Each structure stands twice: as structure tokens, then as C-alpha cells.
Amino acid sequence: MTFTAMTVSTWVTLLASLSGVITLLYFLRLRRRQVEVPFSPLWRQVLLESQSNSLFRMLKRFISWLIQLIFLSLVLTALADPVFSGDTEISHSSEKDPESKHTLLLMDTSASMQAMMRGTTRFSIAQTKALEAINQRIPNEVFMLATAGRDVTTETGWTDNNESLKQVVRSLQTSDSTSNPVSWMQYARNATRGLPNARVVLITDQEFPPIDDDIARSIHLEVIQIDAREPAKHQNNVAIVDFIIRSHLGNSLKYAIYYKLKNTSPQTVTVDAYLHVDASGTARNHSDFISLPPVGTPARHTLAPGEEKTIERVSVDLSGVRAALVLDVQDIEDVLQVDNVAFSVIPERKTVQVALVGPRQMFVEAALKARNHVNVVHVPLQQWTNADGFDLVVFNGVTPNQAPQGNSIWLNTDSELPIPVNGTIPGGPLIVPSSQSQHPAMKYVRFIDLEPSRLLRVKAGRDDTVLARTKRGSRPAIVAHSDESARWLVVAFDPVESEWVAHYSFSVFFVNAINWFFEEESRLSRTLTLARPWNIQLHWPHRETVEITTPSGEEFTALVDDGGRIAFSGMEAGFYEIRASEVESNSLKTVAATMANAAESTLRAEGQYAPYVPRTPPEIRLDQVPKIFGAPAWQVLLLLALILTVIEWLTYNRRWTI
Amino acid sequence: MSTLFDEQFLRRLEYLHLVSRKVYAGQQRAERRSKKVGSGLEFADHRDYAPGDDFRYLDWKVYARMERMLIRLHEEEEDLIVYLLLDCSRSMGVGSSVTTKYQQAARLAAALGYIGLANLDRVCLIPFGDTLLDRVPPLRGKKQIFKIFRALDGIEPQGKTALNDCVRLFTHQHKRRGMVVLLSDFYDPDGYEESINLLRYSRFEPFVVHLFDDDELKPGIRGDLSMVDCETGEVREVTITPKLLKRYQAVHEAFCTSLETFCKSRNVSYFRTPIQVPYDEAVLRIFRAGGFLK
Numbered sequence: 001m002t003f004t005a006m007t008v009s010t011w012v013t014l015l016a017s018l019s020g021v022i023t024l025l026y027f028l029r030l031r032r033r034q035v036e037v038p039f040s041p042l043w044r045q046v047l048l049e050s051q052s053n054s055l056f057r058m059l060k061r062f063i064s065w066l067i068q069l070i071f072l073s074l075v076l077t078a079l080a081d082p083v084f085s086g087d088t089e090i091s092h093s094s095e096k097d098p099e100s101k102h103t104l105l106l107m108d109t110s111a112s113m114q115a116m117m118r119g120t121t122r123f124s125i126a127q128t129k130a131l132e133a134i135n136q137r138i139p140n141e142v143f144m145l146a147t148a149g150r151d152v153t154t155e156t157g158w159t160d161n162n163e164s165l166k167q168v169v170r171s172l173q174t175s176d177s178t179s180n181p182v183s184w185m186q187y188a189r190n191a192t193r194g195l196p197n198a199r200v201v202l203i204t205d206q207e208f209p210p211i212d213d214d215i216a217r218s219i220h221l222e223v224i225q226i227d228a229r230e231p232a233k234h235q236n237n238v239a240i241v242d243f244i245i246r247s248h249l250g251n252s253l254k255y256a257i258y259y260k261l262k263n264t265s266p267q268t269v270t271v272d273a274y275l276h277v278d279a280s281g282t283a284r285n286h287s288d289f290i291s292l293p294p295v296g297t298p299a300r301h302t303l304a305p306g307e308e309k310t311i312e313r314v315s316v317d318l319s320g321v322r323a324a325l326v327l328d329v330q331d332i333e334d335v336l337q338v339d340n341v342a343f344s345v346i347p348e349r350k351t352v353q354v355a356l357v358g359p360r361q362m363f364v365e366a367a368l369k370a371r372n373h374v375n376v377v378h379v380p381l382q383q384w385t386n387a388d389g390f391d392l393v394v395f396n397g398v399t400p401n402q403a404p405q406g407n408s409i410w411l412n413t414d415s416e417l418p419i420p421v422n423g424t425i426p427g428g429p430l431i432v433p434s435s436q437s438q439h440p441a442m443k444y445v446r447f448i449d450l451e452p453s454r455l456l457r458v459k460a461g462r463d464d465t466v467l468a469r470t471k472r473g474s475r476p477a478i479v480a481h482s483d484e485s486a487r488w489l490v491v492a493f494d495p496v497e498s499e500w501v502a503h504y505s506f507s508v509f510f511v512n513a514i515n516w517f518f519e520e521e522s523r524l525s526r527t528l529t530l531a532r533p534w535n536i537q538l539h540w541p542h543r544e545t546v547e548i549t550t551p552s553g554e555e556f557t558a559l560v561d562d563g564g565r566i567a568f569s570g571m572e573a574g575f576y577e578i579r580a581s582e583v584e585s586n587s588l589k590t591v592a593a594t595m596a597n598a599a600e601s602t603l604r605a606e607g608q609y610a611p612y613v614p615r616t617p618p619e620i621r622l623d624q625v626p627k628i629f630g631a632p633a634w635q636v637l638l639l640l641a642l643i644l645t646v647i648e649w650l651t652y653n654r655r656w657t658i
Numbered sequence: 659m660s661t662l663f664d665e666q667f668l669r670r671l672e673y674l675h676l677v678s679r680k681v682y683a684g685q686q687r688a689e690r691r692s693k694k695v696g697s698g699l700e701f702a703d704h705r706d707y708a709p710g711d712d713f714r715y716l717d718w719k720v721y722a723r724m725e726r727m728l729i730r731l732h733e734e735e736e737d738l739i740v741y742l743l744l745d746c747s748r749s750m751g752v753g754s755s756v757t758t759k760y761q762q763a764a765r766l767a768a769a770l771g772y773i774g775l776a777n778l779d780r781v782c783l784i785p786f787g788d789t790l791l792d793r794v795p796p797l798r799g800k801k802q803i804f805k806i807f808r809a810l811d812g813i814e815p816q817g818k819t820a821l822n823d824c825v826r827l828f829t830h831q832h833k834r835r836g837m838v839v840l841l842s843d844f845y846d847p848d849g850y851e852e853s854i855n856l857l858r859y860s861r862f863e864p865f866v867v868h869l870f871d872d873d874e875l876k877p878g879i880r881g882d883l884s885m886v887d888c889e890t891g892e893v894r895e896v897t898i899t900p901k902l903l904k905r906y907q908a909v910h911e912a913f914c915t916s917l918e919t920f921c922k923s924r925n926v927s928y929f930r931t932p933i934q935v936p937y938d939e940a941v942l943r944i945f946r947a948g949g950f951l952k
Contacts, residue, residue: 032884032895038749038759038874039845040887040894042913046905047896 006080006139018072026065071644078637101141101197101615102158104188105130105165107172108204109147110179111530111600113226115205115237115336122226123174126203129224130169133201134162136614144191145169148202150177150531151569152187175571176338176593177530178600179208188219201612207600210607223609236265236332238303239339239601240325243594245346248314255346257313259325263303264602270330272298273311277321277346281590285551285574286341289324298328308598320348322575322590339601343574343592352514353389355379358396363501364411368394370507371514392517397494407487407517409510412456412494419479419490420459427452427493429471436467440516441480441489445505452477452498458490480516484540484587487517528593531600533569540564540580540587549577551593667765670938671772671803704728739796739836740774740781741862742767743828744810747787748889749845750869751815757933759869763841764810765937766867770839770944772803780836783809786824787817790831818889821846825853829860837863843870844917845889854926866921867944868930870914875907 006014037043107130113123130145137143143165145155155168184202192198199220206225215221242260263269274294276283283289295318303309327340334340351373356365358381365376377390387393387404395408399415414421430447447468460466460479467489468478479490495501528534538546543560550556551574558566558578570576570593580587595601707716707727717730744767750760767783774781775797783794783806794809821842828838838857844850857864877898885894896902914930921928929947931940 032882033879034884034886034893035877035879036752036886036888037877038752038843038871038888040885040890040892041847042909043885043894043896043906045909046902047894 011080015073015076019069022068067644071641074637074641078634102195103143104191104200105143105145106148106202109149109174111176111338111595112205112207113174114338115603122205125226127169129203131166134165138615138617141615148184149175150180152184176573176595177571178597181208181211185215206605206607221609222612224612235603237334237336237601237603238263238269238271238329240342240596241598243342243596245344255316257316260310262308262598265332266305268304269332271301272328274298274326276324279321283322318346321346339595342594342596345590345592352391355390355393357384358398361396364396367507367510371511410490418488422457424454425457427455430468430477431471432468439467441512442467443512444508450500452493456492458492489513528591530593530595531597535565535567538564543580547579551575671769674941703731738779739834740779741836741838742771742783743838743840744785745842746785746813746815747819748816749843752888759843759871759933760815762933763869767841768806769941771806775800775803785813788820790824790827819846821850821853822848825856835861837865839865841867865927869933872932872934875910
């Protein structure tokens with residue numbers, strides 16, 4: 001005999017546990033309460049008659065217990081819908097059963113699922129649909145639950161436990177990330193590979209490019225679409241779809257902001273763009289910035305239906321702050337709020353004080369001044385003491401007794417500072433290794449026909465980076481070093497003798513060097529998008545892990561690779577703080593993450609997929625229903641249980657005497 | 659003042675006394691006549707003269723009319739002794755209601771004793787359980803009621819009921835006849851018949867006050883129980899059903915009826931009262947039933 005409504009193991013577990021409860025109650029029933037009576041001979045007269053059937057009195061307790069157990073097993077068996085061997089060919093629930101069915105429930109948690117619809121979010125509707133799908137699970141079907149944003153996260157394993165599935169569904173939340181159907185399908189294919197009767201049920205608003213039909217068919221994709229019954233209303237959205245802050249080309253102390261707005265609603269809307277800044281460095285997300293007053297007056301924009309507009313705000317006089325651009329949409333009810341804000345970290349900009357130590361040389365001074373707001377002070381070596389009051393020291397062919405703290409550039413200095421030098425070697429053509437072409441100090445720097453006649457024989461250490469070398473022999477020509485206390489660049493050849501000073505790249509090298517020392521450009525690049533995983537260069541040597549604090553305040557640890565990079569995937573828009581250590585305040589980096597994704601903000605369903613159809617339980621034909629004495633088995637079992645209840649009632653209907 | 663006999667109790671006693679005087683007006687002090695023939699003032703009978711009789715009692719008027727020498731007989735007037743035999747066994751203390759049988763019996767004993775004292779009878783309180791306990795010797799006068807109160811207050815129901823033994827001992831110890839008010843639930847495994855008969859045969863005038871608790875007839879118990887006899891400690895495992903309870907009520911009623919029948923058939927005053935009836939109302943009922951006041 002097997003069961004269709006539950007597994008045999010479930011049946012046995014239920015029977016054992018409930019039998020235990022009944023037995024416990026039975027023993028409690030055996031405990032007699034003591035009652036004092038004033039005159040027992042009167043009772044004796046009464047009891048004389050009822051003691052005539054004493055054997056039955058002795059047995060009835062045991063019989064009562066036995067009847068209750070039989071009753072329980074009969075009811076459980078009836079509930080389990082028994083099937084007797086040979087009666088039918090109905091299959092039964094078991095993961096090992098080749099006929100068991102697998103359903104991967106994939107819930108879209110991308111940002112568009114936060115859009116409001118009929119007074120609630122799309123994701124809330126998706127949760128309700130998921131619960132309905134779980135309720136429709138048939139006995140021999142197992143579910144697996146996963147959430148799909150930019151990445152897919154497995155929430156449960158294959159299980160037939162409806163309650164645990166529902167519990168997980170209720171606890172799920174959306175992310176601010178974008179849809180990534182390619183990744184979803186890849187995950188679905190891997191999760192269902194080799195499983196019999198597998199299908200993938202995607203609960204989504206279909207706000208992503210259509211999935212290829214072949215792929216959808218191969219994984220038996222079925223979609224529960226969050227149906228927008230009033231599509232026009234439910235697509236009313238104005239979004240920031242692009243957001244850039246870069247250095248102002250005409251003024252190195254200022255920035256320029258570019259942003260692109262998109263109106264997906266069918267009507268013209270007016271939008272006010274407010275710029276909020278936080279100089280204290282504590283604001284982390286949208287709600288933190290809302291409480292801060294905006295900077296200046298808002299920029300008002302009018303957007304036609306479906307229009308995308310790029311706006312440039314130049315000469316933004318900000319420095320060393322966290323900034324947020326927030327939209328206030330006037331004419332429509334904006335259904336998606338997460339794309340109405342964009343974040344950025346704006347690094348500090350200032351006039352750089354440079355000490356040029358050594359013989360006065362106009363080439364170097366001119367190259368330094370290629371960047372605006374650089375004050376160059378010429379200091380003869382004899383008068384040089386320390387770097388106090390200077391942001392950068394350039395040693396041009398001379399070597400001090402002691403290397404300064406902070407940032408420095410060493411041009412053709414033949415000494416042990418800051419790295420060992422062992423004589424000179426013949427020069428030759430120089431190249432920038434491809435691995436270092438993206439180094440901040442070497443951006444746009446290419447060596448064409450640059451052949452110094454001689455090079456200092458420098459020895460780069462383990463923590464040093466060779467930014468340029470000889471084409472033959474790979475001798476270091478430019479070496480960079482960065483640690484927590486200092487950064488320096490060593491040029492191991494004479495730029496004048498090699499005529500590098502006459503190249504554009506010489507000035508670009510100095511502008512890059514200043515940017516690298518003060519991390520201006522690199523920090524600007526840290527407005528990250530939630531559409532892709534992040535790879536962040538830290539420049540913190542000898543670190544294996546860092547602590548990351550998300551915009552919502554959660555903390556986790558990330559591993560630092562050999563190149564000083566960390567890779568992780570943020571799922572919330574806002575500011576992420578990366579700390580090397582709690583105690584070292586200077587080892588803090590802040591990156592901003594913004595949704596800014598036109599596709600995600602469009603709020604228009606795309607693609608046609610097979611709709612979700614709940615599986616139907618195995619059909620039982622009337623002639624296949626297991627029978628006992630010509631009647632369905634469950635009816636007979638329930639009738640027996642009823643009869644036993646009546647017997648128990650007649651023989652031992654007593655109230656609890658605990 | 660104890661909780662059993664407070665100021666209110668005393669006021670009610672006085673009221674009962676007044677009621678008793680009103681209902682039975684004309685019966686004053688020492689007017690309870692004994693059947694002894696003696697030197698009282700009330701004429702009782704004549705008898706023939708016998709040599710040695712006091713000439714002073716010859717009825718000369720009869721001799722003048724009928725020429726027969728007859729002696730005038732007078733009733734002896736003496737005060738009556740009221741013995742209050744109070745059952746203090748453990749069964750009198752059992753009960754789940756506000757009061758117990760013992761408390762009700764004690765109040766009744768105190769009330770009857772007060773009325774006796776007020777009528778200038780002698781009142782003697784004799785508590786008993788499996789034997790006679792410390793008695794209060796015969797008292798006279800209303801002021802003595804407080805001795806009875808103190809005695810009743812100091813009693814804790816305990817022990818078995820040995821009615822026959824106690825009555826036998828009582829008759830041996832008390833030669834002066836009088837009324838014996840027996841307050842008890844009569845829950846004695848050896849029965850009550852012998853004890854009542856013994857009082858009758860010893861020429862006491864028994865007055866049976868049978869107390870019972872209504873809650874005993876309708877106990878709020880069901881199911882499997884261990885039933886413990888409060889006096890003997892005998893344990894009996896029973897399963898209480900509504901049917902069984904009905905049967906028990908019938909048996910209890912038969913027990914009460916048999917006691918009543920026994921008493922009435924022997925011309926013994928019998929009064930039965932549940933303890934749920936207030937004691938003053940019970941006393942009035944006793945008055946109305948007759949037998950206590952004469």
C-alpha cells in the first residue's frame with residue numbers, strides 16, 4: 001500500500017508523533033484525583049452493583065487507549081489517500097521517484113518590481129502569486145525558490161515543504177539592481193539540468209529584453225506575469241538614466257555634472273532636479289539626503305512623452321562631499337521612485353603646493369603647471385629641510401639626505417633614495433607595458449621614439465610597480481610606489497637628455513601624477529552602476545580583507561586579491577563604505593552606486609512566454625479508486641474510525657482527570 | 659469573640675429567646691414538670707393511705723364526703739437538664755461549602771443551649787467523636803453561655819464516629835435524666851439504632867438533630883477518582899458517572915428516611931436540616947417541629 005497525499009515517511013512520522021501524544025494523554029488519564037468523602041459505606045452500597053463487570057473495568061482503560069490509536073491510524077491513513085498495490089498505476093511523491101516533478105520558482109527582484117501598482121508594489125503582487133503557486137503544488141512535485149535581480153540567489157533547495165517555501169517567499173525583498181535575463185536562464189539551466197519533469201516558473205513584470213524562444217523552450221519556461229491592467233498609468237515614470245560627474249576642463253577646482261532624464265509616461269511632465277550634498281560624510285541613501293537642504297535652486301526640465309534629455313550643469317563648486325541628484329516629478333504619479341535619485345562621491349579639489357628641489361628647469365615647471373591651480377616653489381637642495389607645507393615634492397636630479405613623507409616625484413636621482421640604484425646601464429627604446437596602460441599615472445601616456453641613452457639601474461621592490469621599461473631587457477624606467485603613508489614615482493632616466501620634455505606625454509604624465517597622488521579622477525570614477533558587478537582598486541597593500549558597509553547599514557567582509565582589488569556586487573543604490581580596519585581612519589574609501597538604467601526604468605513588458613499552468617494531480621479514474629468491500633477505501637476507513645469513536649464514547653467517555 | 663459566635667450571633671440568640679417565650683407564653687422558670695411525684699404545689703393524684711404516711715397529706719375533704727382516707731399527691735417541680743451531645747468526628751468537618759456540618763451543629767447547639775439557659779434549665783455540653791471529649795458541666799443562667807461558646811470554639815472535628823460507645827459511656831456517667839439533644843450526621847458504620855435505644859432505655863428524652871450537607875449529594879466530581887473515607891482512610895477507586903451520582907443520592911435519601919422512620923416509630927423527636935439553611939431559621943423550625951420547648 002502506498003499513499004498519494006503524503007509520503008510513507010511523513011505518514012509514519014505523523015503516526016508516531018501523534019501516538020506519542022495520545023499515549024501521554026492516556027497516562028495522564030490514569031492519574032486519579034483523590035477526593036475525600038465523609039462516609040464511604042454509602043458509596044460502597046452504590047458501587048456494589050457497578051463492580052459486577054470488574055474484568056471489563058480492568059480492561060477498558062487499555063481498550064480505550066488501543067481504540068484511540070487505531071482511530072488515529074485510520075484517520076491518518078484515510079487522509080493519506082491510500083492506494084493498494086495492483087489497484088492503480090498512480091505515481092507517488094518522492095525525489096527518487098522518476099515520475100516526480102520539479103519546479104524552479106524564479107522571482108524577479110529587480111528594481112522595476114518596486115513600481116507601484118494598484119496601491120501596492122509589483123513585488124508584493126509577485127509574492128502573492130508565488131504563494132498561490134506553492135499552494136497549487138501537487139503531491140509529487142518539488143519546488144526550488146530563487147531570486148533574480150542582476151544575479152540569481154538560491155533561496156531554498158528542492159523541497160516539498162510548502163510552509164518553509166511560503167516563509168521564505170514572505171521574507172524576500174527587492175533589490176535596486178537591474179534585470180539580467182541571460183544570467184537567469186543560465187542559472188535555470190544549471191539548476192534543472194538532468195532533473196525529470198523540470199520546468200522554470202518565472203514571476204516577473206517582464207521588464208527586460210525578450211528571452212530567446214529556444215532557450216525558453218529548452219528549460220520549459222513558464223511565466224507568471226505581474227499584469228498591469230492599466231498599463232498607461234502603471235508606466236508613469238521619470239528616471240535618471242545616466243549620471244556623470246567629471247572635472248571641469250577649464251577649472252581644476254570645479255566639476256561638471258551631466259545627467260540624462262527619461263520620461264516613459266504618455267504625457268508631458270515637468271521635473272525639478274535638486275542637488276543635495278552631505279559634507280559630513282554620513283548620508284548613505286535616499287532617505288538620508290531628503291532631510292538635507294538642496295544646494296541652490298532646482299533645475300526645472302520639461303519632458304515630452306517618451307523623451308530622453310541630457311542636461312549638463314557645469315562649474316559645480318563642490319569639493320569633498322557626497323552628492324545626490326533627486327528628481328521631483330510634478331504632473332504625474334511617478335510609480336517608481338528608486339530611479340529618481342543618483343549618487344556620487346565628489347573628491348576634494350584644491351590648489352596643489354609643489355616644491356621643485358634641484359636646479360631650476362623650466363621644462364619640469366611648465367609640465368607641472370599644465371594642470372590649473374598648481375603653485376610651484378623652487379627650493380635649492382641646500383635650503384631643503386622637509387616637505388611641510390607642500391602637497392608634492394619633485395626632486396630633479398638631486399637627492400636629499402632623507403626621503404620626505406607624502407607624495408614625491410624623483411627625476412633621474414642617482415642615489416639610494418627612494419629605491420636602490422646600482423649604477424647606470426645603456427638605454428634604449430621605452431615602452432609602457434600593456435598591464436600598466438590603465439594605471440592612473442600612465443593614462444594617455446605613450447612613448448614614441450623615446451630612447452634615453454642611459455638609465456639608472458634601479459631595483460624595484462615587491463610593492464613597487466614598473467610603469468615603463470626598456471623594450472629590450474625589460475629594465476625599469478619608471479617605477480611607482482604606493483603605501484598608506486606615501487606615494488612616489490621614480491623616473492630612472494634624464495627627461496631632458498632623452499628629449500621626453502618635448503613630448504606631450506611629459507605634461508600628461510605630470511597631470512596624471514597629480515591626479516593619482518590626490519586620487520581625483522579615480523575617485524570620480526566611483527559612481528558605480530547596479531547593472532554590473534564591481535571591481536574596485538584599493539591601493540592598500542598587504543590587506544587580505546576589508547569591511548564593507550552597505551547603504552542600509554549592513555556590514556560584510558570582502559576579500560582583497562593580489563592586485564589590491566575587491567570584487568563584489570552591491571544590490572542597493574547609495575554609498576558603500578570600504579574600511580581596511582576600524583582603527584585606521586585614513587583607510588576609508590567611499591563609493592557611490594546608482595541604478596541609472598534606462599531599460600529598467602522603462603516599465604514596459606516585453607516578450608511573449610508560455611503562461612504558468614499549475615500541474616494537475618494524477619487523475620484517478622473511478623474504477624481505479626482503491627476499494628474495500630466495494631466502497632472507496634478512505635470512506636471505509638473513516639467509517640471505521642467513526643464506529644470506533646462511538647465505541648470509545650460508550651465504553652470510556654470520561655472527562656480528563658488530571 | 660470568635661467568628662463562629664460574634665455579636666450578631668448573640669443578637670440573634672436573644673431574638674430566638676424572645677420568639678420562644680412568645681410562642682410558648684406562660685411557661686416560666688422551673689415550670690418544666692418532671693414526672694416525679696413529690697412535694698411540689700401542683701396536685702397530681704390521690705392514693706390510698708398507708709400506715710406511715712404523713713397525715714399532713716391526707717385529703718380531709720374527700721374523707722368528709724366519702725369516708726375514704728386518701729393521700730394527696732403533688733408533682734415534684736425540678737429544673738430540667740438539657741444534654742447537648744455534639745458529634746465532633748472528622749466527617750462533621752468535611753465540606754466544600756462556606757460552612758461545615760460541625761460549624762452548623764455548633765451554632766445550633768449554642769442557640770439551643772442559650773434558650774435552655776434562658777429558661778433557667780441546666781445545660782450540659784458533651785462533645786464526642788470516637789469517645790466522649792471534655793464536657794462542659796451543667797450550667798445555669800444566661801451568662802453561662804460564654805462557657806459554651808469557648809468550649810465550642812476550641813473543638814476541632816477529628817477522629818472516627820463511635821456513637822454507640824459514646825452514648826453508652828454517657829448513660830453510665832450521667833445518672834440524672836433529662837433531655838438529650840443529639841446533633842450529628844449519624845455517619846457511623848456501626849449504625850445509630852443502638853445509641854438512640856440506649857438513651858430511651860436509660861429514661862433520657864432523646865431529641866435527634868440530623869445534619870447533612872446538600873453538596874454531599876451533588877458533588878461536582880466526574881471521572882476516575884480515588885475516594886478516601888475521611889474517618890477510616892479507606893481508599894476506593896471509582897468512576898463517577900451521572901448515573902452513579904443519582905444512585906448515591908437515592909441511597910443517601912434512604913439512609914435519612916430510615917433514621918427518621920426509626921425515630922418517629924419510637925416516639926423520638928427528630929429534626930433534619932441541611933447545613934445550607936441558616937441556623938436561626940433552623941432553630942425556629944425546631945421550635946415549630948415541637949419537642950424541644952414544652
